[in-house]
Amino acid sequence: MKIVPISVPTPFYVGPVNVYLIAEEPLTLIDTGPKTKEATEALREGLRRARVRVSDLRRIVLTHAHEDHCGLAKQLRDEAKDAEVLVHGWETGHRVGRLEYDEHRALLERAGVPAGEIAEMRRMYEGVRRYADALEDHEHAELVDEEEIKFEKGALRVVHTPGHTPGSCSFLREADRTVIAGDCVLKRITPNPVLSPDPVDPARRFRSLAEYLVSLARLRSLHPTLVYGGHGEAVEDYEELFNRYLRAINERQTEVVRLIPKTGATAWDIALELFPGAGDVHRFLATSEAVAHLDLAHSEGRLAVELNNGREVYRKP
Numbered sequence: 001m002k003i004v005p006i007s008v009p010t011p012f013y014v015g016p017v018n019v020y021l022i023a024e025e026p027l028t029l030i031d032t033g034p035k036t037k038e039a040t041e042a043l044r045e046g047l048r049r050a051r052v053r054v055s056d057l058r059r060i061v062l063t064h065a066h067e068d069h070c071g072l073a074k075q076l077r078d079e080a081k082d083a084e085v086l087v088h089g090w091e092t093g094h095r096v097g098r099l100e101y102d103e104h105r106a107l108l109e110r111a112g113v114p115a116g117e118i119a120e121m122r123r124m125y126e127g128v129r130r131y132a133d134a135l136e137d138h139e140h141a142e143l144v145d146e147e148e149i150k151f152e153k154g155a156l157r158v159v160h161t162p163g164h165t166p167g168s169c170s171f172l173r174e175a176d177r178t179v180i181a182g183d184c185v186l187k188r189i190t191p192n193p194v195l196s197p198d199p200v201d202p203a204r205r206f207r208s209l210a211e212y213l214v215s216l217a218r219l220r221s222l223h224p225t226l227v228y229g230g231h232g233e234a235v236e237d238y239e240e241l242f243n244r245y246l247r248a249i250n251e252r253q254t255e256v257v258r259l260i261p262k263t264g265a266t267a268w269d270i271a272l273e274l275f276p277g278a279g280d281v282h283r284f285l286a287t288s289e290a291v292a293h294l295d296l297a298h299s300e301g302r303l304a305v306e307l308n309n310g311r312e313v314y315r316k317p
């Protein structure tokens, strides 16, 4: 079973996204790229080089439902005459192209984000979601942890690796322990644990960083020899990356705890301290980062939290 990486441009800060063609029957694409003319052209060119037509695709598997990864899924599915689209069920709280506004607004309010900023984040998101077509419920099926995606020769095992998003999945080719990991593993950047409602109880927030640490350890237990990420080059030394990520996460934990003043602070206050220059969409990601670290520090007893006028205020115990 051959894995063919195809680099597809995105209009986002992160740069090009990696799409992977599994050149084996049934022909399968892992991720798609965003819905732009440039991405469509690059993807078609990549497939052409592998002697595959869009209409030959039988399956589209999504590592997660961010626009740069899932944007073209519907278009490709339609062109490939109802190729099967597979995405983890927990990705639907954050549904393919349909972020749940009310739930997100509640999470942002609790994080202390001012109303004007929330409105601005929503406007930004409206701009981002143009890059993906939503899929109807009957147009996709669920990826299930540990299930095998079978090919004529070989299989990929689904490894649910929540953290970056609740439904993020990785795919393991057992024969040589190659992993396709989406945005769970990126060679040059530490993935952002994006603020999301808990898929099981949307009134709560997903414990993204704690889940992410478990996912990183789970991937480590597979002893991967090569990890294909959602952006950038493949990772040959997962052990080095794992240790580097852990160090970065620990350093940020220490910094976040240190930044909490005697009078207490919200996640929004900490986001502004951590990323003073962050503008537009980065303010949402900065808030996500602060919330994720505050949650982890709180769960480890390093910080106390109380609700004050609907906002969570953290203090050193």
Ligand SMILES: [Zn+2]
Pocket (backbone or CB within 6 Å): 064, 066, 164, 183
């Ligand atoms: Zn992503």
Ligand SMILES: [Zn+2]
Pocket (backbone or CB within 6 Å): 014, 017, 066, 068, 069, 183, 230, 231
């Ligand atoms: Zn991505």
